[in-house]
Amino acid sequence: MSTIAAFYGGKSILITGATGFLGKVLMEKLFRTSPDLKVIYILVRPKAGQTLQQRVVQILNSKLFEKAKEVCPNVHEKIRAVYADLNQNDLAISKGDMQELLSCTNIVFHCAATVRFNDHLRHAVQLNVTATQKLLLMASQMPKLEAFIHISTAFSNCNLKHIDEVIYPCPVEPKKIIDSMEWLDDAIIDEITPKLIGDQPNTYTYTKALGEMVVQQEGGNLNVAIVRPSIVGATWQEPFPGWVDNLNGPSGLIIATGKGFLRALRATPMAVADVIPVDIVVNLTLAVGWYTAVQRPKSTLIYHCTSGNLNPCYWGKMGFQVLATFEKIPFERAFRRPNADLTSNTFTTQYWNAVSHWAPAIIYDFYLRLTGRKPRMTKLMNRLLRTVSMLEYFINRSWEWSTCNTEMLMSKLSPEDQRVFNFDVRQLNWLEYIENYVLGIKKYLLKEDMAGIPEAKQHLKRLRNIHYLFNTALFLIAWRLLMARSQMARNVWFFICPPYNL
Numbered sequence: 001m002s003t004i005a006a007f008y009g010g011k012s013i014l015i016t017g018a019t020g021f022l023g024k025v026l027m028e029k030l031f032r033t034s035p036d037l038k039v040i041y042i043l044v045r046p047k048a049g050q051t052l053q054q055r056v057v058q059i060l061n062s063k064l065f066e067k068a069k070e071v072c073p074n075v076h077e078k079i080r081a082v083y084a085d086l087n088q089n090d091l092a093i094s095k096g097d098m099q100e101l102l103s104c105t106n107i108v109f110h111c112a113a114t115v116r117f118n119d120h121l122r123h124a125v126q127l128n129v130t131a132t133q134k135l136l137l138m139a140s141q142m143p144k145l146e147a148f149i150h151i152s153t154a155f156s157n158c159n160l161k162h163i164d165e166v167i168y169p170c171p172v173e174p175k176k177i178i179d180s181m182e183w184l185d186d187a188i189i190d191e192i193t194p195k196l197i198g199d200q201p202n203t204y205t206y207t208k209a210l211g212e213m214v215v216q217q218e219g220g221n222l223n224v225a226i227v228r229p230s231i232v233g234a235t236w237q238e239p240f241p242g243w244v245d246n247l248n249g250p251s252g253l254i255i256a257t258g259k260g261f262l263r264a265l266r267a268t269p270m271a272v273a274d275v276i277p278v279d280i281v282v283n284l285t286l287a288v289g290w291y292t293a294v295q296r297p298k299s300t301l302i303y304h305c306t307s308g309n310l311n312p313c314y315w316g317k318m319g320f321q322v323l324a325t326f327e328k329i330p331f332e333r334a335f336r337r338p339n340a341d342l343t344s345n346t347f348t349t350q351y352w353n354a355v356s357h358w359a360p361a362i363i364y365d366f367y368l369r370l371t372g373r374k375p376r377m378t379k380l381m382n383r384l385l386r387t388v389s390m391l392e393y394f395i396n397r398s399w400e401w402s403t404c405n406t407e408m409l410m411s412k413l414s415p416e417d418q419r420v421f422n423f424d425v426r427q428l429n430w431l432e433y434i435e436n437y438v439l440g441i442k443k444y445l446l447k448e449d450m451a452g453i454p455e456a457k458q459h460l461k462r463l464r465n466i467h468y469l470f471n472t473a474l475f476l477i478a479w480r481l482l483m484a485r486s487q488m489a490r491n492v493w494f495f496i497c498p499p500y501n502l
């Protein structure tokens with residue numbers, strides 16, 4: 001029996017961000033490997049007209065939980081949704097719930113965060129810094145607490161090139177930032193944001209760095225560890241390959257490419273694509289929870305969960321493999337045939353944007369207008385290119401993360417634990433992973449039927465023919481115009497095709 005799985009048996013576990021991408025996979029793995037755990041408390045807010053219970057039912061009824069429910073048929077009873085809003089000062093947890101959480105919790109996994117790069121600084125601080133501080137305060141009042149695991153990001157210090165498993169100080173103390181957010185108005189915050197974030201690319205990475213400092217400063221007497229994943233992608237193996245349910249990281253751009261909207265990208269083909277499957281992140285996180293609780297390391301250990309140093313994949317290779325997969329598994333109703341021109345040259349990017357993005361969008365909107373429909377493609381293109389510009393920072397650089405603690409932890413695991421909680425990224429075959437990732441996007445995110453693949457292939461063939469026809473027509477028009485205006489062009493033409501009467 002796995003030592004780690006046995007450790008979680010009988011435990012009361014508190015998870016924040018359990019309705020998110022990582023949180024769901026974490027819960028699933030816990031139920032599947034430790035079905036005898038006591039309870040999982042999840043801090044949830046109502047959303048999109050759904051109550052807490054409806055949200056939980058929807059998650060448990062998803063395909064992700066099918067295997068877990070076979071192993072642990074009473075998951076519904078073992079999950080307890082607690083109303084909470086981490087944006088609120090008191091986290092909006094009722095007194096009764098708070099008492100139960102404080103007296104029962106053994107392990108905390110703090111996953112909740114805003115992962116939006118362009119979030120307003122006030123909101124990002126509230127969620128990624130202040131809420132972390134409040135949870136640590138809560139944790140300090142939990143008599144049965146064995147470990148507090150904070151999920152950060154490998155990019156929290158992306159202003160550095162080489163990043164060690166240490167907490168780097170921020171120029172301004174988190175407490176000062178938290179205080180100032182309480183009295184500064186939005187306009188002033190907007191004005192000072194670029195100065196505060198300095199050489200960080202966005203408010204997300206900046207506030208995640210502040211969050212780590214808060215953990216270091218305020219988690220002093222607790223048994224705390226930090227896990228820093230890089231770009232979290234679809235599942236590699238568990239509970240099945242390719243599961244993904246949101247557009248973050250590469251997923252959104254893979255869809256935009258597969259649907260033929262995005263055909264070129266300002267990206268450095270030889271930059272490392274530090275994607276890490278979500279099940280690897282979850283396995284490491286659970287191993288860290290066990291190790292922190294059982295070994296009680298003297299200081300806060302940080303664990304990098306990255307792929308680049310052990311098994312690197314590059315954006316160029318990833319783009320190529322994504323395209324190769326579209327040949328076999330195309331997405332339905334593509335706007336144009338998928339293509340992936342990655343270039344690090346700004347001028348070339350602008351050229352491709354004009355030719356491959358704006359021109360087709362404008363032509364298509366013209367066609368929609370002509371046929372009495374509402375134009376929408378230029379608007380969509382505008383949003384897509386804005387999104388791409390936000391991600392460009394991460395696809396034009398490479399980072400080196402040291403992984404000493406992660407490797408140390410791997411060496412402490414029994415062979416059985418290494419199998420059940422496998423986080424050895426060296427075993428990952430990128431070509432296979434990317435293919436399953438694309439397939440997973442098609443099935444679980446786009447919810448497209450596999451039976452539609454022949455029709456999707458037909459559609460791409462039609463698009464190719466339209467493309468050839470369009471290019472031929474364009475060439476003929478250009479040539480005709482040239483012939484009409486240039487004696488040299490006429491001479492060349494008559495040289496190639498002399499008139500019959502000569």
Ligand SMILES: CCCCCCCCCCCCCCCCCCCCCC(=O)SCCNC(=O)CCNC(=O)[C@H](O)C(C)(C)COP(=O)(O)OP(=O)(O)OC[C@H]1O[C@@H](n2cnc3c(N)ncnc32)[C@H](O)[C@@H]1OP(=O)(O)O
Nearest residue numbers: 116117153248249250252253262263264265319340387394
């Ligand atoms: C042709 C070439 C093809 C090549 C072939 C393909 C090869 C693959 C190449 C792959 C390269 C991968 C690069 C990954 C780099 C990730 C680095 C992460 C590093 C840090 C990791 C972390 O530690 S952190 C987790 C990551 N954190 C995010 O990844 C949040 C992103 N997100 C936002 O920061 C906001 O979303 C943002 C976008 C500001 C808009 O913000 P905004 O306010 O303008 O508008 P919205 O948020 O409302 O989004 C407006 C519409 O963009 C949709 N959308 C949202 N995200 C999207 C997304 N990633 N790709 C597409 N579409 C996305 C959304 O679904 C809306 O669509 P709709 O309106 O139709 O629903």
Ligand SMILES: NC(=O)C1=CN([C@@H]2O[C@H](COP(=O)(O)OP(=O)(O)OC[C@H]3O[C@@H](n4cnc5c(N)ncnc54)[C@H](OP(=O)(O)O)[C@@H]3O)[C@@H](O)[C@H]2O)C=CC1
Nearest residue numbers: 017018019020021022085086087111112113153229231232
């Ligand atoms: N995805 C990635 O590529 C990476 C993620 N990470 C880190 O992993 C962690 C999880 O990320 P991921 O699962 O991808 O993110 P998601 O955006 O999928 O999930 C975020 C979670 O936080 C919850 N949350 C947000 N705001 C509140 C609030 N006010 N009150 C209560 N809960 C709230 C969300 O709840 P709700 O469903 O109600 O919105 C959701 O459960 C984060 O800490 C992130 O920084 C690190 C590296 C990469």
